[in-house]
Amino acid sequence: MRALAFGLFCLLCCxxxxxxxxxxxxxxxxxxxxxxxxSAVQSNSVESLCKxxxxxxxxxxxSSRSVRPSDYEKxxxxxxxxxxxxDVGPExxxxxxxxxxxxxxxxxxxxxxxxxxxxxRAVKAMDHLATGTxxxxxxxxxxxTAFTEPEGARPADMHIPRIAMIITDGRPQxxxxxxxxxxxxxxxxxxxxxxxxxxxxxxxVIGSEPHSEHVxxxxxxxxxxxxxxxxxxxxxxxxxxxxxxxxxxxxVSTPASYMCRCRKGYTLNSDGKTCHAEDPCDVVDHGCAHxxxxxxGVLGYECRxxxxxxxxxDERTCRRIDYCDLGNHGCQHDCVSSPESYVCRCTxxxxxxxxxxxxxxxxxxxxxxxxxEHECVNTEDVFFCKCNExxxxxxxxxxxxxxxxxxxxxxxxxHDCVNTEDSFVCRCREGYKLRPDNRTxxxxxxxxxxxxxxxxxxxxxxxxNFELVKQFVNGIVDSLDxxxxxxxxxxxxxSSKVRTEFILGQYTSGRDINRAVLxxxxxxxGSMTGAALRHMFxxxxxxxxxxxxxxxxxxxxxxxxxxQDDVSKWATKAKDAGIMIYALGxxxxxxxxxxxxxxxPDDKHLYYAEDFSNMGEITDKLKSQICxxxxxxxxxxxxxxVMLFQxxxxxxxxxxxxxxxxxxxxxxxxx
Numbered sequence: 298m299r300a301l302a303f304g305l306f307c308l309l310c311c312x313x314x315x316x317x318x319x320x321x322x323x324x325x326x327x328x329x330x331x332x333x334x335x336s337a338v339q340s341n342s343v344e345s346l347c348k349x350x351x352x353x354x355x356x357x358x359x360s361s362r363s364v365r366p367s368d369y370e371k372x373x374x375x376x377x378x379x380x381x382x383x384d385v386g387p388e389x390x391x392x393x394x395x396x397x398x399x400x401x402x403x404x405x406x407x408x409x410x411x412x413x414x415x416x417x418r419a420v421k422a423m424d425h426l427a428t429g430t431x432x433x434x435x436x437x438x439x440x441x442t443a444f445t446e447p448e449g450a451r452p453a454d455m456h457i458p459r460i461a462m463i464i465t466d467g468r469p470q471x472x473x474x475x476x477x478x479x480x481x482x483x484x485x486x487x488x489x490x491x492x493x494x495x496x497x498x499x500x501x502v503i504g505s506e507p508h509s510e511h512v513x514x515x516x517x518x519x520x521x522x523x524x525x526x527x528x529x530x531x532x533x534x535x536x537x538x539x540x541x542x543x544x545x546x547x548x549v550s551t552p553a554s555y556m557c558r559c560r561k562g563y564t565l566n567s568d569g570k571t572c573h574a575e576d577p578c579d580v581v582d583h584g585c586a587h588x589x590x591x592x593x594g595v596l597g598y599e600c601r602x603x604x605x606x607x608x609x610x611d612e613r614t615c616r617r618i619d620y621c622d623l624g625n626h627g628c629q630h631d632c633v634s635s636p637e638s639y640v641c642r643c644t645x646x647x648x649x650x651x652x653x654x655x656x657x658x659x660x661x662x663x664x665x666x667x668x669x670e671h672e673c674v675n676t677e678d679v680f681f682c683k684c685n686e687x688x689x690x691x692x693x694x695x696x697x698x699x700x701x702x703x704x705x706x707x708x709x710x711x712h713d714c715v716n717t718e719d720s721f722v723c724r725c726r727e728g729y730k731l732r733p734d735n736r737t738x739x740x741x742x743x744x745x746x747x748x749x750x751x752x753x754x755x756x757x758x759x760x761x762n763f764e765l766v767k768q769f770v771n772g773i774v775d776s777l778d779x780x781x782x783x784x785x786x787x788x789x790x791x792s793s794k795v796r797t798e799f800i801l802g803q804y805t806s807g808r809d810i811n812r813a814v815l816x817x818x819x820x821x822x823g824s825m826t827g828a829a830l831r832h833m834f835x836x837x838x839x840x841x842x843x844x845x846x847x848x849x850x851x852x853x854x855x856x857x858x859x860x861q862d863d864v865s866k867w868a869t870k871a872k873d874a875g876i877m878i879y880a881l882g883x884x885x886x887x888x889x890x891x892x893x894x895x896x897x898p899d900d901k902h903l904y905y906a907e908d909f910s911n912m913g914e915i916t917d918k919l920k921s922q923i924c925x926x927x928x929x930x931x932x933x934x935x936x937x938x939v940m941l942f943q944x945x946x947x948x949x950x951x952x953x954x955x956x957x958x959x960x961x962x963x964x965x966x967x968x
Contacts, residue, residue: 350533352390352458353407353450354383355443357435359465360396360426368492368518369425372464376420378525379462382533385413391451392416393443397435398428403442408449432469433476436461436487436503440480459485460532463503464521466492477503487511488528492518545571586614605636629655646678668695687719711737737782745778746849747785747801749837753856754790755824757885763819766855771811773853781805785845787837788813791829792820797836801843826860830867830894838876850876854894857883865893872896880904 356376360369376394383390391407394416404423410416444450444459451457461480481487489504491497491514504512510531515521542548544557559565559572566573577598578589585600592599602608602615609616620639621632628641643649643656650657661680662673669682684690684697691698702721703714710723725731725738732738750770754763770788777784787801798817804810833852838844852871872878880895882888882905895903 350384350390351388351451352383352460352532353444354390354392354460354462355407355439356392356394357439357461357463358394358396358423359430359432359463359467360398360402360428361430361467362398362427363430363467364425364427364518366425368466371518371521373420373423375464375521375525377417378522379528380413380416380420382529383413385410385416387411391449393449394420394423395435395438395443396423396426397431397438398426399431400426400428401431401435401438402426403438406443406448430465430467430470432463432465432503433471433473436463436473436480437476440476440483440485444483444485453484460488461485462488462490462528464490464492465495466518467494468496468499473499474502481505489513490515490521490524492516492521543570584613627654670696709736732782734782737780744849745784746851747838747844748777748787749801749833749850749852750786750788751829751833751852751854752788752790753824753826753858754792754820754822755858756792756821757824757858758819760819760821762857762883763821767814767817769855771814774807774810774814777807779805779807779810785843785848786810787843788817789829789833789837790817790820791825791832793823793825794820795825795829795832796820797832797842800837801845803843823861824856824858825862826854826856826890826894827862827864827867830854830864830871834867834871834874834876838874851879852876853879853881855881855883856886856890858885859887860890864890868894878902 358372358376364372380392383392385392387408392405392410393407394404396402396404405416405419410419439461442448444461446452450459477487487503487505489500489512491500491512493516495514497512497514500512500514501508513524513527515524542557546560546563547558549556549558557565557570562575563572564575565571576591577583578585578591583589583598583600587603587606588601589598590601591597600608600613605618606615607618608614617634619634620626621628621634626632626639626641628639630644630647631642633640633642641649641654646659647656648659649655660675661667662669662675667673667680667682669680671685671688672683674681674683682690682695687700688697689700690696701716702708703710703716708714708721708723710721712726712729713724715722715724723731723736729738750773752766752770758766774786777786779786781802785801786804788798790796790798799810799813804813836842837852838850840846844850868878878894878896880891880903882891882903886905888905891903891905892899
């Protein structure tokens with residue numbers, strides 16, 4: 298113990314000698330020797346040192362069961378001795394104290410007492426906890442609670458030093474390294490005092506640096522009071538004035554230590570001692586748009602611009618340099634600015650010459666890389682490939698292949714397309730012949746005509762028989778060569794009024810006409826046959842409704858009873874206009890009216906039947922009447938066409954009879 302005290306004494310004396318060596322005219326601070334005999338001198342000297350140095354000071358006392366009651370009292374005496382040289386008061390040093398065992402017990406806070414005497418009485422009144430050793434928990438409480446403003450700590454911006462002194466005699470039962478580091482980072486300066494068997498490494502983990510000034514270890518509690526004088530110098534002395542400090546510019550004393558600072562315009566280096574001149578670009582709001590550059594030799598800066606830019610008049614912002622606007626680029630076509638200079642470019646269809654400024658027109662075909670199999674043709678901007686006569690371009694638009702007009706798909710042949718040496722021809726399949734347009738075909742055995750059905754839709758017919766009439770019409774249509782260039786079919790339905798169901802040429806296939814007939818709705822009213830004949834004459838065979846010139850015009854009139862108007866006038870006009878009318882009467886149809894409707898001779902154009910049982914005789918008679926005279930070869934062809942047409946009509950009537958679906962006797966008048 299004597300050796301420790303002697304060492305501390307020598308340390309203080311050496312410091313005093315160093316101060317005297319540096320400046321003999323500077324008064325030296327009092328250096329206190331060990332022992333109680335110098336207490337009066339100690340009190341006066343230290344109090345003068347600490348006067349006006351406010352601190353926020355918290356004692357952290359180990360009150361575990363390993364601390365004997367007699368040793369606990371020695372700790373109280375040590376605290377009282379430390380208080381002796383502190384200037385305690387609300388505006389000076391504030392003192393708090395907590396003790397810990399298994400838990401933390403706050404004895405008094407920084408704002409609890411305002412006088413030294415009150416603090417000393419509170420220390421003497423403390424009771425020993427005699428439990429565990431939760432040192433880490435005590436440090437955490439100190440950081441999170443004891444040094445907070447509600448507990449009396451002064452705001453951080455006042456820069457009042459925050460001092461924590463830990464006195465412990467054993468190994469902590471919890472971890473201390475992390476929480477002690479956090480406390481130090483929070484600005485708390487920690488003194489760690491170990492007594493007895495405390496691990497020195499644990500004390501170093503707790504205490505602040507440098508450890509030589511913040512970490513102490515004594516053999517027993519009797520020796521702890523020898524540290525009083527050390528803390529008197531550390532807490533109250535001005536180390537900058539008593540030691541040869543290494544600070545490059547300024548030394549600032551702190552409780553128990555010192556710190557180096559630099560003059561204005563300089564920054565402390567990482568070694569904490571030396572200084573370097575500040576870069577004004579780092580510490581001021583320079584406002585430079587691009588680059589802030591320090592001016593050598595002065596504490597100033599200037600703004601600079603990146604490559605390709607120049608400084609504006611405000612000496613802060615930058616504008617892009619447009620080299621093309623300078624007017625000396627020499628480009629024949631276009632000038633394009635770049636960050637460092639400019640480049641010349643040519644308009645489309647031209648290439649830049651070797652001088653980098655003038656342009657020449659591009660001859661794409663002359664370059665030899667066009668890839669055209671036959672011929673390369675230049676355009677204004679580029680080129681295209683062209684094939685020789687009789688060839689066409691392949692999909693790659695470069696190679697050529699021999700022309701196949703039929704494969705192109707736009708030849709217009711109705712049946713077959715046949716390639717020739719230079720073009721193509723259309724041909725018809727067997728049984729058909731080519732029409733004058735050299736594209737479409739017509740059947741050799743079918744008659745070509747414009748045919749208009751005039752169908753009775755009166756109430757006397759009935760819905761069921763109307764469906765049979767629709768079937769009969771479709772049977773006739775199926776026997777015809779219906780096409781755009783073949784037979785055209787139109788249809789009227791009449792009752793009290795006349796309604797056009799579809800006009801000539803509206804449909805160009807038998808299938809489309811079949812569908813239109815099936816969609817036809819039964820009118821079911823009166824029987825105005827004369828009005829229907831008039832409509833057929835005036836409208837149905839007009840060019841507007843699809844009638845063609847020089848094509849035979851035929852009408853099949855189907856009725857089941859007496860007309861409610863005159864039929865003679867409009868039937869005669871129609872026949873006089875060249876329209877051949879076939880009259881077909883069913884059931885109650887009046888034979889006199891049928892004769893007025895039908896073309897002459899009656900036996901070739903008028904048919905009447907009460908039922909279907911006589912249809913076979915009618916068919917035979919029709920064949921006999923049409924072909925009984927010897928016609929010319931041209932008329933024979935017409936006769937055969939009509940006979941074929943008649944046979945198909947009779948076949949339709951026979952099917953209806955066999956199926957027992959016609960409910961009224963039928964008279965058929967047809968040529």
